[in-house]
Amino acid sequence: MNQIRDKYAIVGVGESKRSKNSGTTPLHLALDAARAAIADAGIEAKEIDGFMSYCENDSCSPHQLATYLGVRPNYVKEILGGGSSTEMLMADAVALIETGQANTVLIYRSMNGRSGMRMGGGGWSSDLLQSAFDGGSYIIPYGAASPGQWFGLFATRHMKQNGLTQEHLGHVCTSFYEHAQRNPNAFFYGKPLTMEEYLQTAQLSSPFTKHDFCLESDEANAIIVTSAERAKDCQSKPAYIMGMAARRAVSHAHYWKNIDEVASDYVAQPLYEAAGVGPKDIDIASIYDCFSWVVLRQLEAYGLAPKGELGDFVAAGNLKIDGQLPTNLAGGMLSEGYTHGMNNVLEIVRQVRGEYEGTERQAKKHDIAICTGWAGPDMAGAMILRK
Numbered sequence: 001m002n003q004i005r006d007k008y009a010i011v012g013v014g015e016s017k018r019s020k021n022s023g024t025t026p027l028h029l030a031l032d033a034a035r036a037a038i039a040d041a042g043i044e045a046k047e048i049d050g051f052m053s054y055c056e057n058d059s060c061s062p063h064q065l066a067t068y069l070g071v072r073p074n075y076v077k078e079i080l081g082g083g084s085s086t087e088m089l090m091a092d093a094v095a096l097i098e099t100g101q102a103n104t105v106l107i108y109r110s111m112n113g114r115s116g117m118r119m120g121g122g123g124w125s126s127d128l129l130q131s132a133f134d135g136g137s138y139i140i141p142y143g144a145a146s147p148g149q150w151f152g153l154f155a156t157r158h159m160k161q162n163g164l165t166q167e168h169l170g171h172v173c174t175s176f177y178e179h180a181q182r183n184p185n186a187f188f189y190g191k192p193l194t195m196e197e198y199l200q201t202a203q204l205s206s207p208f209t210k211h212d213f214c215l216e217s218d219e220a221n222a223i224i225v226t227s228a229e230r231a232k233d234c235q236s237k238p239a240y241i242m243g244m245a246a247r248r249a250v251s252h253a254h255y256w257k258n259i260d261e262v263a264s265d266y267v268a269q270p271l272y273e274a275a276g277v278g279p280k281d282i283d284i285a286s287i288y289d290c291f292s293w294v295v296l297r298q299l300e301a302y303g304l305a306p307k308g309e310l311g312d313f314v315a316a317g318n319l320k321i322d323g324q325l326p327t328n329l330a331g332g333m334l335s336e337g338y339t340h341g342m343n344n345v346l347e348i349v350r351q352v353r354g355e356y357e358g359t360e361r362q363a364k365k366h367d368i369a370i371c372t373g374w375a376g377p378d379m380a381g382a383m384i385l386r387k
Helices: 026-041 062-068 085-098 128-132 147-162 166-180 195-200 264-275 292-301 310-315 342-353
Strands: 008-015 050-055 075-080 104-112 203-205 218-227 239-249 284-286 368-376 379-386
Touching: 008 026, 008 085, 008 342, 026 062, 026 104, 026 218, 050 062, 050 085, 062 075, 062 104, 075 085, 085 104, 085 218, 085 239, 085 368, 085 379, 104 342, 147 203, 147 292, 166 195, 166 292, 166 310, 218 342, 239 264, 239 342, 239 368, 264 292, 264 368, 264 379, 284 342, 292 310, 292 368, 342 368, 342 379
Parallel strands: 050 075, 050 104, 284 368
Antiparallel strands: 008 218, 008 239, 104 218, 239 379, 368 379
């Protein structure tokens, strides 16, 4: 992937209105997000010849979206997937352009994730994983019925091994809630969270309180990718792709076999090698935050905070906008909204561009950024962008 360094760029980003009850279809939400991204790039819809999305059987198809935009595309693809799918499809878009199968690609995620199909919204068997994985009954605890419980098991062990406490999780949450207060489009805008309030909140699934969980939202996000050469003709400032590691897996298909490893551990080295930079070069971050602990574990995996010092790192305020690593500056999935990670990508692109210059929302240093995806402990991807 080091062959692609700075050859491709994100030239357009956009989103629909964010709500708890959209009152419309994923197709309409996707059209709103796509049109916003097209306007941001300053191009016409007919210039887009590739359309790709990811879903959980809860969206519209890329062919539908293209049709209603008045486009007959050269390439369409829809995958079943959640976290880290943005990074994977970004890599696919680059590959399509690199091989001449497309010139400009639009990637989107559209979902009624609150009023429609809710992720973890009930209706699942409490023994779901035992049948979902080959041999699951031998390696997965019975009664683990939701992502909060699955991830809680990983979190509890990692926290014990590294001296992390509930308060350290709280520093992740309060930092991201603080960022949401600068973002009028965030769900928790106007609803700051103090550490006192956080620590007084009951756990839903140990070690997680309601503040440690990502949100549920009805919304769509869209991203437009093209070559650096074509980006020169777009009206927006491009965010150049320095390097990617599209999707890596843990060492064994039965990832519950070793809960001390996560896929991000295998992403970091090829990512930095592809980008030609290291952790110390990163100015700002969008870290996949389906749960607060997932942020801590990725900070460790990507070398963004020293192993064994994660708690001190977040307690010192380093995730805040004036900290060492301003992270999830729109509020992230904990306090802005939730599209399985794509909303975090939109924000990091805007930060890299310096789109908020002159406001309190803009990170002072924003030359190089990391954006991570997390499909679970078992699969992950990431990319590094520059202005």
